[in-house]
Amino acid sequence: MAQFFNQAFSWLRRLFPVEYSYPALDIRLPGNRSLHLVGSIHMGTQDMQPLPAALLRRLQKADALIVEADISGTESPFSMSGEFPPLAERLTESEYLHVERLCEELGVSMWTLNPLPAWQVALMLQATQAQRLGLRGDYGIDYQLLQSAKQQNTRVIELEGPQEQFELLQQLPDGGRALLEDTLTHWHTNARLLQTMISWWLDAKPGLATEQLPNTFSNDLYDVLMNQRNVRWKKQLSELPPGNYVVAVGALHLYGEGNLPELLKG
Numbered sequence: 001m002a003q004f005f006n007q008a009f010s011w012l013r014r015l016f017p018v019e020y021s022y023p024a025l026d027i028r029l030p031g032n033r034s035l036h037l038v039g040s041i042h043m044g045t046q047d048m049q050p051l052p053a054a055l056l057r058r059l060q061k062a063d064a065l066i067v068e069a070d071i072s073g074t075e076s077p078f079s080m081s082g083e084f085p086p087l088a089e090r091l092t093e094s095e096y097l098h099v100e101r102l103c104e105e106l107g108v109s110m111w112t113l114n115p116l117p118a119w120q121v122a123l124m125l126q127a128t129q130a131q132r133l134g135l136r137g138d139y140g141i142d143y144q145l146l147q148s149a150k151q152q153n154t155r156v157i158e159l160e161g162p163q164e165q166f167e168l169l170q171q172l173p174d175g176g177r178a179l180l181e182d183t184l185t186h187w188h189t190n191a192r193l194l195q196t197m198i199s200w201w202l203d204a205k206p207g208l209a210t211e212q213l214p215n216t217f218s219n220d221l222y223d224v225l226m227n228q229r230n231v232r233w234k235k236q237l238s239e240l241p242p243g244n245y246v247v248a249v250g251a252l253h254l255y256g257e258g259n260l261p262e263l264l265k266g
Helices: 002-015 053-061 093-106 118-132 141-151 162-170 173-185 187-202 219-238 260-265
Strands: 024-029 033-040 064-067 155-158 243-250
Touching (some): 024 260, 033 141, 033 260, 053 141, 064 141, 093 173, 118 162, 118 187, 141 155, 141 243, 162 219, 173 187, 173 219
Parallel strands (some): 033 243, 064 155, 064 243
Antiparallel strands (some): 024 033
16 A cells, blocks of 8 residues: 555656646647646535636637536436345445445435445445535536536537446446445545545645545456546547647546556656
């Protein structure tokens, strides 16, 4: 674990230049393609609105905004009802009691979660945790960028799209139980991680050189949700036509083993 933290330190120091007041870096690819790679947070606080003026200027000059998925619409592919056995039959007793306790703390109905796949239970708990910390989807970085891009008629390119993300989660083994297990194990760590990433957007100079970011995914889950997606995104970004692009992806994709910037530079 100590080695992971040391590697994160090294990557973060190289990633984000001091001239930006938000987590971002510039990457030039062969073929006259310029990427302004932004570490997005999908939910944010009111203080994170409006976006930094420097970022909005970059967007105005961009040929396109590239995001993981266009989340500016009202429909969500995740709003599905499951046909799974009750959670008590799918989780260990300690896991079930942990979920039950979190539901009581967060005001979430266990009856609502019972028939859902484990990955969706995890995402609902995570989203409610973020809301309790004062975060809202309307203040998320990618959401704000999408709104600005559409106001100025800037083209939007999706790396995946909501439906592809939904299908990825559906394909997780055992209904995505590993994601729920990680959510329960790292519950308090996830809260601190959210607060750290928020500080990157609120501080005048992101203090990334001194941050220690833990890995809250198991190895197999990290490979599916981070490594494999980074590899696919690297290929897509490398095939862009010449131009200037603002690329907003989750901040966690910008550090750690197999991170997107290192793949692009390689």
